[in-house]
Amino acid sequence: MSENQVESQLSAMFDxxxxxAECELLSRRIDRDQNLRSRWSRYxxxxxxxxxxxxxxxxxxxxxxxxxxxxxxxxxKRAPRGRRLVxxxxxxxxxxxxxxxxxxxMLRDAxxxxxxxxxxxxxxxxxxxxxxxxxxxxxxxxxxxxxxxxAAAALEVLNPTPPSYVTPAGSGGAATILRTQLxxxxxxxxxxxxxxxxxxxxxxxxxxEDAMGIVSTHTIAAGSDAxxxxxxxxx
Amino acid sequence: MGSDASDLSLVQRxxxxxxxxxxxxxxKYQHKVVKLVMRYLRDPADAEDVAQExxxxxxxxxxxxxxxxxxxxxLYRIAINTAKNAxxxxxxxxxxxxxxxHNGDDSTDMVSRLKDPETPEGLALTExxxxxxxxxxxxxxxxxxxxxxxxxxxxxxxxxxALSMDCPVGTVRSRIFRAREAIDRRLREVFDGGLGRxxxxx
Numbered sequence: 303m304s305e306n307q308v309e310s311q312l313s314a315m316f317d318x319x320x321x322x323a324e325c326e327l328l329s330r331r332i333d334r335d336q337n338l339r340s341r342w343s344r345y346x347x348x349x350x351x352x353x354x355x356x357x358x359x360x361x362x363x364x365x366x367x368x369x370x371x372x373x374x375x376x377x378x379k380r381a382p383r384g385r386r387l388v389x390x391x392x393x394x395x396x397x398x399x400x401x402x403x404x405x406x407x408m409l410r411d412a413x414x415x416x417x418x419x420x421x422x423x424x425x426x427x428x429x430x431x432x433x434x435x436x437x438x439x440x441x442x443x444x445x446x447x448x449x450x451x452x453a454a455a456a457l458e459v460l461n462p463t464p465p466s467y468v469t470p471a472g473s474g475g476a477a478t479i480l481r482t483q484l485x486x487x488x489x490x491x492x493x494x495x496x497x498x499x500x501x502x503x504x505x506x507x508x509x510x511e512d513a514m515g516i517v518s519t520h521t522i523a524a525g526s527d528a529x530x531x532x533x534x535x536x537x
Numbered sequence: 538m539g540s541d542a543s544d545l546s547l548v549q550r551x552x553x554x555x556x557x558x559x560x561x562x563x564x565k566y567q568h569k570v571v572k573l574v575m576r577y578l579r580d581p582a583d584a585e586d587v588a589q590e591x592x593x594x595x596x597x598x599x600x601x602x603x604x605x606x607x608x609x610x611x612l613y614r615i616a617i618n619t620a621k622n623a624x625x626x627x628x629x630x631x632x633x634x635x636x637x638x639h640n641g642d643d644s645t646d647m648v649s650r651l652k653d654p655e656t657p658e659g660l661a662l663t664e665x666x667x668x669x670x671x672x673x674x675x676x677x678x679x680x681x682x683x684x685x686x687x688x689x690x691x692x693x694x695x696x697x698x699a700l701s702m703d704c705p706v707g708t709v710r711s712r713i714f715r716a717r718e719a720i721d722r723r724l725r726e727v728f729d730g731g732l733g734r735x736x737x738x739x
Contacts, residue, residue, distance in 0.1 A: 310710070310711070313710070314710050314714070316543070316565070317713065318541050319542075319694070319695045320543055322543075322545065326549075329546060329547055329558055332561060341721065342564060342565070344721050344724060346564055346566075347568070350568035350569070351667050352686075352690055353689065353690065356568060356571050356572055358659045362585065362659075364571070364589065365564050365567055368567075368592045369559075369560050372596055375593065
């Protein structure tokens, strides 16, 4: 198609006299061709001058200003830095308060010997029920871990000694240290994560001891009715 | 073929997320919209600001445009409402509240009140453009002049012009194109002569 034909099409398109399908193709060509675009603008100017419309509008860069305003309007907006800082601080404070509250609560429970109570984990290894108990790290910052134990281990924890913290042989307390470090890490980096993510990580930390093979529990007083009944049920 | 067939094509491109198509609609209708808004706001600079706001509002509302009316009719309403709101906000008196889309453009009183940007350069450029276009039209052969006048001043479709001039639609299309090209050549000479620059106009 010659240049003259394209310009003739442009004139017809300007008047709304070009078939729609051709309009689509030509308008895309105008996007790439500054000469056609300028010609389109001058066609508008000619009509405006004939009708005594304000022709100086074009000279003032009106169309460019509209285009720039639209581009700015559509640009993704970010919250002001000050507002982000406030939100991050608030989230960090919330997490610290939540962890501190949980720790105090568990320390109090431990001190009173009512620590969250033993619970029964049904359908565990060897087809036997096992006790899953709450362990609290000495630092108070570590979190709860539930450990399903084999039946033999369940029997072992039924000793008459007062509640105490027991770590599995060979672990040498490393698991507790690991949990403490993980909890400290989460708290220290709380400003960079969302509440939901932090909650998920904490939950993972609580339940991951199974996978880590950590047996960290405190023994149950021999006279504990709840423990006995749970053990009996597992048999 | 409706007079807004190409407008609808451009609108559909915009609705598909191609913003560049909207630039062509702005270039095509900027003069009409500014003139319309100037009936409410006397100051040309204010009128341009409100017209710009109207185009932005129209762009935002385009996803809801279903093509029940012509694009310019729809844009016209948005511009009128934007101008009225601006007028209320600025507590100014409008030139006229009683406007009609079809007879309003013919009002010579309104036209006489229109003002281009009042800088000497702006006034000179406006005058030069109008004179150039008028001289160029006068110099056109009769058949080209009649075709372009019926199209631009009377707003007739190619088919109506063909009936009026007793010639095929293809001939009308060719005459209008040749008339525009002749006027455009004269305009570019003016721009290249230093009074204004083409790139400032487009």
